[in-house]
Amino acid sequence: MIKVAVIDDYQNAFQQIVDVEKHKDKFDFQVFNEPFVDEKEAAVELEDFEALFIMRERTPITKTLIENLPKLKYIMTSGMRNKAIDLETAKNKNIIVCGTEINSNPAAEVTWALILGLHRNMKQEIDNMFQGYWQTTIGFELKGKMLGLIGLGKIGTQVAKVAKAFGMEVCAWSENLNLSHANELGVLPMSKEDLIKNSDIISIHLVLGERYKNLITKKEIEMMKKTTFLINTSRGPIINENDLVEALKNEKIAGVGLDVYNKEPLPQDHKLRFLPNALLLPHIGYVTAENYSKFYLQMIENLESCLKNKPLRLIT
Numbered sequence: 001m002i003k004v005a006v007i008d009d010y011q012n013a014f015q016q017i018v019d020v021e022k023h024k025d026k027f028d029f030q031v032f033n034e035p036f037v038d039e040k041e042a043a044v045e046l047e048d049f050e051a052l053f054i055m056r057e058r059t060p061i062t063k064t065l066i067e068n069l070p071k072l073k074y075i076m077t078s079g080m081r082n083k084a085i086d087l088e089t090a091k092n093k094n095i096i097v098c099g100t101e102i103n104s105n106p107a108a109e110v111t112w113a114l115i116l117g118l119h120r121n122m123k124q125e126i127d128n129m130f131q132g133y134w135q136t137t138i139g140f141e142l143k144g145k146m147l148g149l150i151g152l153g154k155i156g157t158q159v160a161k162v163a164k165a166f167g168m169e170v171c172a173w174s175e176n177l178n179l180s181h182a183n184e185l186g187v188l189p190m191s192k193e194d195l196i197k198n199s200d201i202i203s204i205h206l207v208l209g210e211r212y213k214n215l216i217t218k219k220e221i222e223m224m225k226k227t228t229f230l231i232n233t234s235r236g237p238i239i240n241e242n243d244l245v246e247a248l249k250n251e252k253i254a255g256v257g258l259d260v261y262n263k264e265p266l267p268q269d270h271k272l273r274f275l276p277n278a279l280l281l282p283h284i285g286y287v288t289a290e291n292y293s294k295f296y297l298q299m300i301e302n303l304e305s306c307l308k309n310k311p312l313r314l315i316t
Contacts, residue, residue, distance in 0.1 A: 119141075
């Protein structure tokens with residue numbers, strides 16, 4: 001019997017998707033719905049488990065945590081990339097790490113929810129409707145506006161195609177921008193500075209690495225138009241959060257739409273929560289029934305394959 005900890009299952013989705021009874025002869029599942037207070041609590045709660053089912057960008061599986069989990073043999077993560085896992089330490093401890101497939105379209109869909117929400121003042125108008133008011137704001141159209149994409153990979157490409165359907169102009173920048181791909185999409189390549197200066201909407205779609213930390217700071221925000229909306233559904237540290245808060249407080253830009261943050265869950269007293277020009281979502285970019293089903297069923301499939309010494313979807 002393998003003891004399996006399913007951690008950070010905020011919506012208790014695991015037991016809705018997986019037939020636990022079907023696997024009770026092989027696996028003893030314990031679900032943790034709340035995030036751990038800190039790494040010390042995580043180490044205490046998880047010390048008896050041989051396998052972890054984890055969600056990307058939630059509890060960090062650090063060197064210290066791994067070293068404090070003596071029975072750990074397997075880590076199953078959502079997605080095939082998770083920078084929150086110390087893979088070197090896992091390898092040194094002979095811990096097998098496997099991933100899953102992931103649908104990229106939900107993140108692109110949430111990006112457009114934020115863009116539309118900001119342009120048509122959705123949050124204010126929805127709140128007003130429940131308070132008995134009627135038409136208190138004036139929105140903006142998307143047609144003819146310039147969308148600047150920082151990153152033109154899978155998600156950025158999907159966002160670009162929707163923008164074209166809305167009749168928008170689209171430009172893009174990244175350090176490794178594929179010019180042929182941009183041309184096929186009808187996307188104008190730009191320097192980072194020109195994109196920031198000319199875009200009406202700036203949307204970030206990068207894989208976080210050292211080169212992209214603090215990519216957007218006070219310096220970049222000051223280049224933006226006062227009417228610019230900034231969107232981030234990628235990773236929190238790409239934007240300097242303190243600089244962003246100050247810019248929003250001083251109305252340096254029109255607003256921000258965020259699904260990702262430096263610290264998650266976002267603290268209840270975080271300054272972003274109290275800014276009227278910030279439209280905030282709780283990192284729901286990949287949180288769909290379709291993705292969760294794929295994650296948890298493939299995690300079980302991976303673990304079963306590991307027990308047969310034929311691991312699937314290895315992450316090295």
